[in-house]
Amino acid sequence: MSTTRTQVLDAVPVEAFRGTFAPADPVRAEGATLPPGWEGVFFPFAVALDDLRPDGTPARDGILPEIDLPRRMYAGEDTVFPGVLRVGDVAAQTATAGSLVEKTGASGRLVFADIERAIAVGGEVVVRSTWHDVFLGAASGPARPPRTDPAAAAEAAWIDEVTLDARQLFRFSALTFNTHLVHYDRRWARDEEGLDDLLVHGPLLRILLVDAARRHAPDRRITALRVRMTAPAFVDTAIRLCGTADASRVVALGPGEVVLATAEVAWA
Template structure:
């Protein structure tokens, strides 16, 4: 397998449309156990909540063994069994509004094969443009990593530790019910989030995997809580290791400069699972 086999997928694009509906917002709020945002037209979509819109609605006949949409439709047919979000970045020009109808144009930007410590890796970078009928505008890129099946004899990499002491920390636990609900509202049927037997027997994890976007949303929320009333302007994140539902995890924030925050998530051993950088803009 070489990345040249898949370069024909670069530039492939599609556009989907969705409306930021109050009903879906209520489901997201219930999943995060927080109040739903105001439903009037002046209210903005909270950061990260856009991941619960624009779902891939795939018939069961188009689902692969891992529960994901079978490859070869929009995403390239990478012949590796495991896939996860590796990183992402989001730029919010103007927040999407409640009740706004939004077009999302997604484009395959690059396909790159690498040789990692655990074997073959393929990175697929996808860009998204969001354009609302009331002026909402965002750009996003996310990178998906495809990997070989786990090797039970492989030596785990040395853990990465936090860069400095945080200004604030919170400790959380994700229940199977919350992960199921998040999968439901995002229409994500990847079995690593709800099928414990699949996680342990096929993927080698000790429990259900907490969704990368869910963790990233919590980190955005933590950064914004440091300056109430200010809007998120940009956010970037990188997933380093998985979090599972059987252990507590922690979120941390540190102000690096005015309106700029470093955030990170750690597993129950204090090792880094995700890092991020947030920039806040003017007051709402």
């Protein structure tokens, strides 16, 4: 299954993201280069209310088949940037179902689903990504202990820190039309998903990882990105973004040196 949508990459959502998450970045008027990762504020979820699952994620989106598991999470992505997007471009995104793999883990049945996305301008693909989602059964019992990595901070060439509050999570949900309840409904997050608090969006953390790399290599161009989510990041909790000297790897750490996510970045 596949869908194609066309959208003008106008300055309004770009400025909304910048003003909320990257105030030190310059204002980007029409014609300015869109930073890699920021394409994530465009092509928001486009699913009718009746086609949402109880948790607020898409059930019937014209791309993936309907999957009979109650929880859905973003697990990461693999993206290449063969070209450059600019504010004001008229872009077409084609999203196609990729691989669908069912497994049984410690917590029961899981389904790993890929979505292939290509963004083209003037018929030329400038961003191509494979988005990885995972579908899970109902939360039951304590989660397995998360992976820790004390060396990520101890050996980092630089560390940036960010703490996201509920206002920022709301704004990102609004920007991307993301109705997943884990980002704004504490009762749902705790009682239904077994989480400690509101969850920071994986796609938001992905952009923050890329932005950190970009700040520490300002004269280079990102050509590829590999992101993996490994543990939940929570609202009102400090996240340290720990990078290598060449900004080719950034690790997001939570309290207790828990690895929340990793990003591997390739540069031109």
